[in-house]
Amino acid sequence: MIDDSGYTYVHEHLHIDLSPQKGDVDCKLDQYDLIKEELLQLKSRGVFNIVEVTNRFMGRNHHFIEDLINDTGINILLSTGYYIDGFFPPELHSKSVRExxxxxxxxxxxxxxxSSLKASLIGEIGTSENTFTDTEKKVFEAAAYAHLETGRPISTHQSMSSLGHQQVKWLKQHGIDMNKVTIGHCDLKDNLDDILWLxxxxxxxxxxxxxxNSYYPDAKRLDMLEALSERGYLERVMLSMDITRRSHLKENGGLGFCYLIDxxxxxxxxxxxxxxEIDTMLKHNPIQLFG
Structure with missing residues:
Protein backbone atom coordinates (compact mmCIF):
# COMPACT_ATOMS: atom_id res chain seq x y z
CA MET A 1 0.00 0.00 0.00
CA ILE A 2 2.56 2.58 1.18
CA ASP A 3 5.99 2.85 -0.44
CA ASP A 4 7.93 2.79 2.82
CA SER A 5 11.09 4.24 1.30
CA GLY A 6 9.65 7.76 1.11
CA TYR A 7 7.47 10.40 2.72
CA THR A 8 3.66 10.51 2.58
CA TYR A 9 1.22 13.39 2.33
CA VAL A 10 -1.79 11.97 4.17
CA HIS A 11 -4.60 14.30 3.09
CA GLU A 12 -4.61 15.65 -0.46
CA HIS A 13 -6.79 16.11 -3.49
CA LEU A 14 -5.42 15.63 -6.99
CA HIS A 15 -8.75 15.91 -8.77
CA ILE A 16 -11.67 17.48 -6.93
CA ASP A 17 -14.68 19.50 -8.02
CA LEU A 18 -16.68 21.35 -5.37
CA SER A 19 -17.47 24.20 -7.77
CA PRO A 20 -21.19 23.30 -8.15
CA GLN A 21 -21.75 23.72 -4.41
CA LYS A 22 -19.40 26.67 -3.94
CA GLY A 23 -20.19 28.51 -7.17
CA ASP A 24 -16.51 29.09 -7.88
CA VAL A 25 -14.55 27.50 -10.74
CA ASP A 26 -11.40 27.83 -8.61
CA CYS A 27 -12.77 24.89 -6.62
CA LYS A 28 -12.43 22.64 -9.67
CA LEU A 29 -8.92 21.24 -9.37
CA ASP A 30 -8.34 19.49 -12.69
CA GLN A 31 -5.29 21.03 -14.42
CA TYR A 32 -3.50 17.83 -15.31
CA ASP A 33 -0.17 19.13 -16.60
CA LEU A 34 0.34 21.47 -13.65
CA ILE A 35 -0.51 18.79 -11.11
CA LYS A 36 1.68 16.22 -12.85
CA GLU A 37 4.66 18.59 -12.77
CA GLU A 38 4.15 19.33 -9.07
CA LEU A 39 3.99 15.61 -8.28
CA LEU A 40 7.24 15.04 -10.15
CA GLN A 41 8.81 17.82 -8.09
CA LEU A 42 7.44 16.24 -4.90
CA LYS A 43 8.84 12.87 -5.87
CA SER A 44 12.28 14.38 -6.45
CA ARG A 45 12.12 15.62 -2.84
CA GLY A 46 11.36 12.17 -1.44
CA VAL A 47 7.55 12.24 -1.26
CA PHE A 48 6.56 8.90 -2.75
CA ASN A 49 2.97 8.56 -1.48
CA ILE A 50 -0.18 10.69 -1.69
CA VAL A 51 -3.31 9.75 0.24
CA GLU A 52 -6.03 11.09 -2.07
CA VAL A 53 -9.12 11.67 0.04
CA THR A 54 -11.52 12.76 -2.70
CA ASN A 55 -14.46 10.39 -2.43
CA ARG A 56 -17.84 9.83 -4.03
CA PHE A 57 -19.65 13.00 -5.17
CA MET A 58 -16.58 15.25 -4.61
CA GLY A 59 -15.46 15.06 -8.23
CA ARG A 60 -13.31 11.96 -7.88
CA ASN A 61 -11.87 11.00 -11.28
CA HIS A 62 -10.17 7.63 -11.41
CA HIS A 63 -8.98 8.03 -15.02
CA PHE A 64 -7.17 11.24 -14.01
CA ILE A 65 -5.54 9.41 -11.09
CA GLU A 66 -4.58 6.41 -13.20
CA ASP A 67 -2.83 8.74 -15.63
CA LEU A 68 -0.99 10.52 -12.81
CA ILE A 69 0.22 7.20 -11.42
CA ASN A 70 1.43 6.13 -14.86
CA ASP A 71 3.06 9.46 -15.73
CA THR A 72 4.75 10.21 -12.40
CA GLY A 73 5.30 6.83 -10.75
CA ILE A 74 4.03 8.28 -7.48
CA ASN A 75 2.01 5.95 -5.25
CA ILE A 76 -1.55 7.23 -4.80
CA LEU A 77 -3.99 5.72 -2.30
CA LEU A 78 -7.66 6.28 -3.11
CA SER A 79 -10.61 6.71 -0.76
CA THR A 80 -14.21 5.64 -0.49
CA GLY A 81 -17.06 7.27 1.41
CA TYR A 82 -18.94 10.56 1.50
CA TYR A 83 -17.84 14.03 2.64
CA ILE A 84 -20.18 16.30 4.66
CA ASP A 85 -23.76 17.50 4.52
CA GLY A 86 -24.19 20.03 1.74
CA PHE A 87 -21.90 17.91 -0.45
CA PHE A 88 -23.94 14.69 -0.36
CA PRO A 89 -25.86 13.34 -3.35
CA PRO A 90 -29.60 13.72 -2.66
CA GLU A 91 -30.22 9.96 -2.62
CA LEU A 92 -27.76 9.45 0.25
CA HIS A 93 -30.25 10.77 2.80
CA SER A 94 -32.66 7.92 2.09
CA LYS A 95 -30.07 5.14 1.88
CA SER A 96 -29.65 2.75 4.76
CA VAL A 97 -26.45 2.38 6.75
CA ARG A 98 -25.98 -1.08 5.27
CA GLU A 99 -26.40 0.19 1.69
CA SER A 115 -10.96 1.55 -13.21
CA SER A 116 -8.08 -0.68 -12.22
CA LEU A 117 -7.95 0.96 -8.79
CA LYS A 118 -9.29 -0.08 -5.41
CA ALA A 119 -9.96 2.19 -2.46
CA SER A 120 -7.33 1.84 0.26
CA LEU A 121 -9.09 3.79 2.99
CA ILE A 122 -12.44 5.16 4.13
CA GLY A 123 -12.37 8.94 3.99
CA GLU A 124 -12.59 11.82 4.13
CA ILE A 125 -15.81 11.41 6.05
CA GLY A 126 -16.77 14.48 8.00
CA THR A 127 -18.83 16.55 10.36
CA SER A 128 -20.16 20.02 9.66
CA GLU A 129 -18.88 22.96 11.70
CA ASN A 130 -20.15 22.44 15.26
CA THR A 131 -22.89 20.14 13.93
CA PHE A 132 -22.99 16.36 13.48
CA THR A 133 -26.01 15.83 11.24
CA ASP A 134 -28.08 12.68 11.11
CA THR A 135 -26.83 11.78 7.63
CA GLU A 136 -23.23 12.40 8.67
CA LYS A 137 -23.76 10.04 11.60
CA LYS A 138 -25.16 7.49 9.16
CA VAL A 139 -22.01 7.77 7.02
CA PHE A 140 -19.79 7.33 10.09
CA GLU A 141 -21.77 4.26 11.15
CA ALA A 142 -21.45 2.82 7.63
CA ALA A 143 -17.73 3.56 7.74
CA ALA A 144 -17.46 1.67 11.01
CA TYR A 145 -19.10 -1.41 9.47
CA ALA A 146 -16.90 -1.15 6.38
CA HIS A 147 -13.80 -0.85 8.53
CA LEU A 148 -14.74 -3.82 10.69
CA GLU A 149 -15.26 -5.93 7.57
CA THR A 150 -12.19 -4.82 5.59
CA GLY A 151 -9.72 -3.54 8.18
CA ARG A 152 -9.05 -0.41 6.14
CA PRO A 153 -8.33 2.79 8.11
CA ILE A 154 -10.73 5.70 8.54
CA SER A 155 -9.73 9.30 7.80
CA THR A 156 -12.05 12.08 8.97
CA HIS A 157 -12.77 15.72 8.19
CA GLN A 158 -13.39 18.23 10.95
CA SER A 159 -14.90 21.49 9.72
CA MET A 160 -12.65 24.20 11.22
CA SER A 161 -11.21 21.78 13.82
CA SER A 162 -14.61 21.21 15.46
CA LEU A 163 -16.23 18.01 16.77
CA GLY A 164 -13.22 15.70 16.91
CA HIS A 165 -14.46 14.55 20.32
CA GLN A 166 -17.83 13.62 18.89
CA GLN A 167 -16.28 11.78 15.95
CA VAL A 168 -14.14 9.66 18.25
CA LYS A 169 -16.98 8.93 20.66
CA TRP A 170 -19.31 7.90 17.79
CA LEU A 171 -16.68 5.59 16.27
CA LYS A 172 -15.89 4.08 19.68
CA GLN A 173 -19.59 3.37 20.21
CA HIS A 174 -19.44 1.28 17.04
CA GLY A 175 -16.46 -0.78 18.13
CA ILE A 176 -13.64 0.90 16.24
CA ASP A 177 -10.02 0.54 17.39
CA MET A 178 -8.72 4.13 17.48
CA ASN A 179 -5.32 2.99 16.25
CA LYS A 180 -6.97 2.67 12.81
CA VAL A 181 -8.40 6.21 12.78
CA THR A 182 -6.90 9.55 11.83
CA ILE A 183 -8.72 12.78 12.67
CA GLY A 184 -8.33 15.44 10.00
CA HIS A 185 -7.95 19.22 10.11
CA CYS A 186 -6.74 19.48 13.69
CA ASP A 187 -4.67 22.57 12.83
CA LEU A 188 -7.26 25.27 12.16
CA LYS A 189 -7.61 26.86 15.60
CA ASP A 190 -6.00 27.05 19.04
CA ASN A 191 -7.01 23.62 20.28
CA LEU A 192 -3.95 21.98 21.82
CA ASP A 193 -6.04 20.47 24.64
CA ASP A 194 -8.38 18.86 22.10
CA ILE A 195 -5.43 17.44 20.17
CA LEU A 196 -3.90 16.00 23.34
CA TRP A 197 -7.25 14.38 24.18
CA LEU A 198 -7.54 12.89 20.68
CA ASN A 213 -2.51 30.96 6.52
CA SER A 214 -5.79 32.70 5.76
CA TYR A 215 -7.51 30.09 7.96
CA TYR A 216 -4.84 29.79 10.66
CA PRO A 217 -1.22 30.97 10.53
CA ASP A 218 1.62 28.50 10.14
CA ALA A 219 3.39 30.20 13.06
CA LYS A 220 0.63 28.93 15.33
CA ARG A 221 0.76 25.48 13.75
CA LEU A 222 4.44 25.48 14.63
CA ASP A 223 3.64 26.54 18.20
CA MET A 224 1.36 23.52 18.61
CA LEU A 225 3.80 21.10 16.98
CA GLU A 226 6.54 22.38 19.26
CA ALA A 227 4.29 21.84 22.29
CA LEU A 228 3.48 18.31 21.10
CA SER A 229 7.18 17.62 20.55
CA GLU A 230 7.95 18.71 24.13
CA ARG A 231 5.34 16.20 25.35
CA GLY A 232 6.61 13.39 23.13
CA TYR A 233 3.33 13.23 21.20
CA LEU A 234 4.53 13.55 17.60
CA GLU A 235 4.38 9.77 17.18
CA ARG A 236 0.66 10.30 16.55
CA VAL A 237 0.88 13.33 14.22
CA MET A 238 0.88 13.33 10.41
CA LEU A 239 1.27 16.21 7.95
CA SER A 240 -0.25 17.38 4.66
CA MET A 241 -1.48 20.49 2.81
CA ASP A 242 -5.06 19.72 1.63
CA ILE A 243 -4.64 21.43 -1.73
CA THR A 244 -8.12 21.80 -3.22
CA ARG A 245 -8.08 24.83 -5.54
CA ARG A 246 -6.48 25.82 -8.81
CA SER A 247 -5.14 28.91 -7.04
CA HIS A 248 -3.20 26.67 -4.61
CA LEU A 249 -0.96 25.42 -7.43
CA LYS A 250 2.45 27.02 -7.81
CA GLU A 251 1.97 27.97 -11.48
CA ASN A 252 -1.26 29.77 -10.56
CA GLY A 253 0.37 31.86 -7.82
CA GLY A 254 -0.19 29.49 -4.90
CA LEU A 255 2.24 27.85 -2.52
CA GLY A 256 2.22 24.54 -4.39
CA PHE A 257 2.61 21.00 -3.10
CA CYS A 258 6.33 21.38 -2.36
CA TYR A 259 5.83 24.13 0.25
CA LEU A 260 5.62 21.62 3.09
CA ILE A 261 9.01 20.14 2.16
CA ASP A 262 10.80 23.28 1.00
CA GLU A 277 10.49 13.57 14.57
CA ILE A 278 10.00 14.90 11.03
CA ASP A 279 10.59 11.40 9.66
CA THR A 280 8.13 10.05 12.23
CA MET A 281 5.36 12.39 11.05
CA LEU A 282 5.98 12.11 7.31
CA LYS A 283 7.18 8.53 6.99
CA HIS A 284 6.74 6.17 9.92
CA ASN A 285 3.27 7.20 11.12
CA PRO A 286 1.67 6.90 7.66
CA ILE A 287 3.24 3.46 7.24
CA GLN A 288 1.81 2.44 10.61
CA LEU A 289 -1.70 3.60 9.73
CA PHE A 290 -2.04 2.93 6.03
CA GLY A 291 0.27 -0.09 5.90
Whole structure:
Protein backbone atom coordinates (compact mmCIF):
# COMPACT_ATOMS: atom_id res chain seq x y z
CA MET A 1 0.00 0.00 0.00
CA ILE A 2 2.56 2.58 1.18
CA ASP A 3 5.99 2.85 -0.44
CA ASP A 4 7.93 2.79 2.82
CA SER A 5 11.09 4.24 1.30
CA GLY A 6 9.65 7.76 1.11
CA TYR A 7 7.47 10.40 2.72
CA THR A 8 3.66 10.51 2.58
CA TYR A 9 1.22 13.39 2.33
CA VAL A 10 -1.79 11.97 4.17
CA HIS A 11 -4.60 14.30 3.09
CA GLU A 12 -4.61 15.65 -0.46
CA HIS A 13 -6.79 16.11 -3.49
CA LEU A 14 -5.42 15.63 -6.99
CA HIS A 15 -8.75 15.91 -8.77
CA ILE A 16 -11.67 17.48 -6.93
CA ASP A 17 -14.68 19.50 -8.02
CA LEU A 18 -16.68 21.35 -5.37
CA SER A 19 -17.47 24.20 -7.77
CA PRO A 20 -21.19 23.30 -8.15
CA GLN A 21 -21.75 23.72 -4.41
CA LYS A 22 -19.40 26.67 -3.94
CA GLY A 23 -20.19 28.51 -7.17
CA ASP A 24 -16.51 29.09 -7.88
CA VAL A 25 -14.55 27.50 -10.74
CA ASP A 26 -11.40 27.83 -8.61
CA CYS A 27 -12.77 24.89 -6.62
CA LYS A 28 -12.43 22.64 -9.67
CA LEU A 29 -8.92 21.24 -9.37
CA ASP A 30 -8.34 19.49 -12.69
CA GLN A 31 -5.29 21.03 -14.42
CA TYR A 32 -3.50 17.83 -15.31
CA ASP A 33 -0.17 19.13 -16.60
CA LEU A 34 0.34 21.47 -13.65
CA ILE A 35 -0.51 18.79 -11.11
CA LYS A 36 1.68 16.22 -12.85
CA GLU A 37 4.66 18.59 -12.77
CA GLU A 38 4.15 19.33 -9.07
CA LEU A 39 3.99 15.61 -8.28
CA LEU A 40 7.24 15.04 -10.15
CA GLN A 41 8.81 17.82 -8.09
CA LEU A 42 7.44 16.24 -4.90
CA LYS A 43 8.84 12.87 -5.87
CA SER A 44 12.28 14.38 -6.45
CA ARG A 45 12.12 15.62 -2.84
CA GLY A 46 11.36 12.17 -1.44
CA VAL A 47 7.55 12.24 -1.26
CA PHE A 48 6.56 8.90 -2.75
CA ASN A 49 2.97 8.56 -1.48
CA ILE A 50 -0.18 10.69 -1.69
CA VAL A 51 -3.31 9.75 0.24
CA GLU A 52 -6.03 11.09 -2.07
CA VAL A 53 -9.12 11.67 0.04
CA THR A 54 -11.52 12.76 -2.70
CA ASN A 55 -14.46 10.39 -2.43
CA ARG A 56 -17.84 9.83 -4.03
CA PHE A 57 -19.65 13.00 -5.17
CA MET A 58 -16.58 15.25 -4.61
CA GLY A 59 -15.46 15.06 -8.23
CA ARG A 60 -13.31 11.96 -7.88
CA ASN A 61 -11.87 11.00 -11.28
CA HIS A 62 -10.17 7.63 -11.41
CA HIS A 63 -8.98 8.03 -15.02
CA PHE A 64 -7.17 11.24 -14.01
CA ILE A 65 -5.54 9.41 -11.09
CA GLU A 66 -4.58 6.41 -13.20
CA ASP A 67 -2.83 8.74 -15.63
CA LEU A 68 -0.99 10.52 -12.81
CA ILE A 69 0.22 7.20 -11.42
CA ASN A 70 1.43 6.13 -14.86
CA ASP A 71 3.06 9.46 -15.73
CA THR A 72 4.75 10.21 -12.40
CA GLY A 73 5.30 6.83 -10.75
CA ILE A 74 4.03 8.28 -7.48
CA ASN A 75 2.01 5.95 -5.25
CA ILE A 76 -1.55 7.23 -4.80
CA LEU A 77 -3.99 5.72 -2.30
CA LEU A 78 -7.66 6.28 -3.11
CA SER A 79 -10.61 6.71 -0.76
CA THR A 80 -14.21 5.64 -0.49
CA GLY A 81 -17.06 7.27 1.41
CA TYR A 82 -18.94 10.56 1.50
CA TYR A 83 -17.84 14.03 2.64
CA ILE A 84 -20.18 16.30 4.66
CA ASP A 85 -23.76 17.50 4.52
CA GLY A 86 -24.19 20.03 1.74
CA PHE A 87 -21.90 17.91 -0.45
CA PHE A 88 -23.94 14.69 -0.36
CA PRO A 89 -25.86 13.34 -3.35
CA PRO A 90 -29.60 13.72 -2.66
CA GLU A 91 -30.22 9.96 -2.62
CA LEU A 92 -27.76 9.45 0.25
CA HIS A 93 -30.25 10.77 2.80
CA SER A 94 -32.66 7.92 2.09
CA LYS A 95 -30.07 5.14 1.88
CA SER A 96 -29.65 2.75 4.76
CA VAL A 97 -26.45 2.38 6.75
CA ARG A 98 -25.98 -1.08 5.27
CA GLU A 99 -26.40 0.19 1.69
CA UNK A 100 -23.78 2.88 2.24
CA UNK A 101 -21.46 0.42 3.94
CA UNK A 102 -21.79 -2.05 1.08
CA UNK A 103 -20.79 0.67 -1.38
CA UNK A 104 -17.64 1.34 0.62
CA UNK A 105 -16.81 -2.35 0.96
CA UNK A 106 -17.34 -2.86 -2.77
CA UNK A 107 -14.87 -0.11 -3.68
CA UNK A 108 -12.30 -1.55 -1.27
CA UNK A 109 -12.65 -5.20 -2.22
CA UNK A 110 -13.74 -5.09 -5.87
CA UNK A 111 -12.48 -1.70 -7.04
CA UNK A 112 -13.79 1.64 -8.18
CA UNK A 113 -16.14 1.15 -11.12
CA UNK A 114 -14.52 1.49 -14.51
CA SER A 115 -10.96 1.55 -13.21
CA SER A 116 -8.08 -0.68 -12.22
CA LEU A 117 -7.95 0.96 -8.79
CA LYS A 118 -9.29 -0.08 -5.41
CA ALA A 119 -9.96 2.19 -2.46
CA SER A 120 -7.33 1.84 0.26
CA LEU A 121 -9.09 3.79 2.99
CA ILE A 122 -12.44 5.16 4.13
CA GLY A 123 -12.37 8.94 3.99
CA GLU A 124 -12.59 11.82 4.13
CA ILE A 125 -15.81 11.41 6.05
CA GLY A 126 -16.77 14.48 8.00
CA THR A 127 -18.83 16.55 10.36
CA SER A 128 -20.16 20.02 9.66
CA GLU A 129 -18.88 22.96 11.70
CA ASN A 130 -20.15 22.44 15.26
CA THR A 131 -22.89 20.14 13.93
CA PHE A 132 -22.99 16.36 13.48
CA THR A 133 -26.01 15.83 11.24
CA ASP A 134 -28.08 12.68 11.11
CA THR A 135 -26.83 11.78 7.63
CA GLU A 136 -23.23 12.40 8.67
CA LYS A 137 -23.76 10.04 11.60
CA LYS A 138 -25.16 7.49 9.16
CA VAL A 139 -22.01 7.77 7.02
CA PHE A 140 -19.79 7.33 10.09
CA GLU A 141 -21.77 4.26 11.15
CA ALA A 142 -21.45 2.82 7.63
CA ALA A 143 -17.73 3.56 7.74
CA ALA A 144 -17.46 1.67 11.01
CA TYR A 145 -19.10 -1.41 9.47
CA ALA A 146 -16.90 -1.15 6.38
CA HIS A 147 -13.80 -0.85 8.53
CA LEU A 148 -14.74 -3.82 10.69
CA GLU A 149 -15.26 -5.93 7.57
CA THR A 150 -12.19 -4.82 5.59
CA GLY A 151 -9.72 -3.54 8.18
CA ARG A 152 -9.05 -0.41 6.14
CA PRO A 153 -8.33 2.79 8.11
CA ILE A 154 -10.73 5.70 8.54
CA SER A 155 -9.73 9.30 7.80
CA THR A 156 -12.05 12.08 8.97
CA HIS A 157 -12.77 15.72 8.19
CA GLN A 158 -13.39 18.23 10.95
CA SER A 159 -14.90 21.49 9.72
CA MET A 160 -12.65 24.20 11.22
CA SER A 161 -11.21 21.78 13.82
CA SER A 162 -14.61 21.21 15.46
CA LEU A 163 -16.23 18.01 16.77
CA GLY A 164 -13.22 15.70 16.91
CA HIS A 165 -14.46 14.55 20.32
CA GLN A 166 -17.83 13.62 18.89
CA GLN A 167 -16.28 11.78 15.95
CA VAL A 168 -14.14 9.66 18.25
CA LYS A 169 -16.98 8.93 20.66
CA TRP A 170 -19.31 7.90 17.79
CA LEU A 171 -16.68 5.59 16.27
CA LYS A 172 -15.89 4.08 19.68
CA GLN A 173 -19.59 3.37 20.21
CA HIS A 174 -19.44 1.28 17.04
CA GLY A 175 -16.46 -0.78 18.13
CA ILE A 176 -13.64 0.90 16.24
CA ASP A 177 -10.02 0.54 17.39
CA MET A 178 -8.72 4.13 17.48
CA ASN A 179 -5.32 2.99 16.25
CA LYS A 180 -6.97 2.67 12.81
CA VAL A 181 -8.40 6.21 12.78
CA THR A 182 -6.90 9.55 11.83
CA ILE A 183 -8.72 12.78 12.67
CA GLY A 184 -8.33 15.44 10.00
CA HIS A 185 -7.95 19.22 10.11
CA CYS A 186 -6.74 19.48 13.69
CA ASP A 187 -4.67 22.57 12.83
CA LEU A 188 -7.26 25.27 12.16
CA LYS A 189 -7.61 26.86 15.60
CA ASP A 190 -6.00 27.05 19.04
CA ASN A 191 -7.01 23.62 20.28
CA LEU A 192 -3.95 21.98 21.82
CA ASP A 193 -6.04 20.47 24.64
CA ASP A 194 -8.38 18.86 22.10
CA ILE A 195 -5.43 17.44 20.17
CA LEU A 196 -3.90 16.00 23.34
CA TRP A 197 -7.25 14.38 24.18
CA LEU A 198 -7.54 12.89 20.68
CA UNK A 199 -4.04 11.43 20.86
CA UNK A 200 -4.76 10.03 24.30
CA UNK A 201 -7.70 8.12 22.77
CA UNK A 202 -5.18 6.32 20.56
CA UNK A 203 -5.96 7.87 17.19
CA UNK A 204 -3.70 9.78 14.83
CA UNK A 205 -4.19 13.51 14.28
CA UNK A 206 -3.48 15.46 11.13
CA UNK A 207 -1.88 18.85 10.71
CA UNK A 208 -3.05 18.78 7.13
CA UNK A 209 -3.80 22.37 6.13
CA UNK A 210 -0.20 23.56 6.24
CA UNK A 211 0.23 26.77 4.29
CA UNK A 212 -3.42 27.84 4.59
CA ASN A 213 -2.51 30.96 6.52
CA SER A 214 -5.79 32.70 5.76
CA TYR A 215 -7.51 30.09 7.96
CA TYR A 216 -4.84 29.79 10.66
CA PRO A 217 -1.22 30.97 10.53
CA ASP A 218 1.62 28.50 10.14
CA ALA A 219 3.39 30.20 13.06
CA LYS A 220 0.63 28.93 15.33
CA ARG A 221 0.76 25.48 13.75
CA LEU A 222 4.44 25.48 14.63
CA ASP A 223 3.64 26.54 18.20
CA MET A 224 1.36 23.52 18.61
CA LEU A 225 3.80 21.10 16.98
CA GLU A 226 6.54 22.38 19.26
CA ALA A 227 4.29 21.84 22.29
CA LEU A 228 3.48 18.31 21.10
CA SER A 229 7.18 17.62 20.55
CA GLU A 230 7.95 18.71 24.13
CA ARG A 231 5.34 16.20 25.35
CA GLY A 232 6.61 13.39 23.13
CA TYR A 233 3.33 13.23 21.20
CA LEU A 234 4.53 13.55 17.60
CA GLU A 235 4.38 9.77 17.18
CA ARG A 236 0.66 10.30 16.55
CA VAL A 237 0.88 13.33 14.22
CA MET A 238 0.88 13.33 10.41
CA LEU A 239 1.27 16.21 7.95
CA SER A 240 -0.25 17.38 4.66
CA MET A 241 -1.48 20.49 2.81
CA ASP A 242 -5.06 19.72 1.63
CA ILE A 243 -4.64 21.43 -1.73
CA THR A 244 -8.12 21.80 -3.22
CA ARG A 245 -8.08 24.83 -5.54
CA ARG A 246 -6.48 25.82 -8.81
CA SER A 247 -5.14 28.91 -7.04
CA HIS A 248 -3.20 26.67 -4.61
CA LEU A 249 -0.96 25.42 -7.43
CA LYS A 250 2.45 27.02 -7.81
CA GLU A 251 1.97 27.97 -11.48
CA ASN A 252 -1.26 29.77 -10.56
CA GLY A 253 0.37 31.86 -7.82
CA GLY A 254 -0.19 29.49 -4.90
CA LEU A 255 2.24 27.85 -2.52
CA GLY A 256 2.22 24.54 -4.39
CA PHE A 257 2.61 21.00 -3.10
CA CYS A 258 6.33 21.38 -2.36
CA TYR A 259 5.83 24.13 0.25
CA LEU A 260 5.62 21.62 3.09
CA ILE A 261 9.01 20.14 2.16
CA ASP A 262 10.80 23.28 1.00
CA UNK A 263 9.55 25.81 3.57
CA UNK A 264 7.66 24.21 6.46
CA UNK A 265 10.21 21.52 7.33
CA UNK A 266 12.99 24.13 7.77
CA UNK A 267 10.63 26.14 10.00
CA UNK A 268 10.04 23.02 12.13
CA UNK A 269 13.77 22.50 12.45
CA UNK A 270 14.14 26.12 13.56
CA UNK A 271 11.67 25.32 16.36
CA UNK A 272 13.82 22.45 17.59
CA UNK A 273 11.82 19.64 16.01
CA UNK A 274 14.33 16.94 15.13
CA UNK A 275 14.86 15.18 11.83
CA UNK A 276 13.82 11.97 13.57
CA GLU A 277 10.49 13.57 14.57
CA ILE A 278 10.00 14.90 11.03
CA ASP A 279 10.59 11.40 9.66
CA THR A 280 8.13 10.05 12.23
CA MET A 281 5.36 12.39 11.05
CA LEU A 282 5.98 12.11 7.31
CA LYS A 283 7.18 8.53 6.99
CA HIS A 284 6.74 6.17 9.92
CA ASN A 285 3.27 7.20 11.12
CA PRO A 286 1.67 6.90 7.66
CA ILE A 287 3.24 3.46 7.24
CA GLN A 288 1.81 2.44 10.61
CA LEU A 289 -1.70 3.60 9.73
CA PHE A 290 -2.04 2.93 6.03
CA GLY A 291 0.27 -0.09 5.90
Missing amino acids: ISNEMIGEIENGIAG IDQGCFVQFDTIGK KFIPMMRDRGISQQ
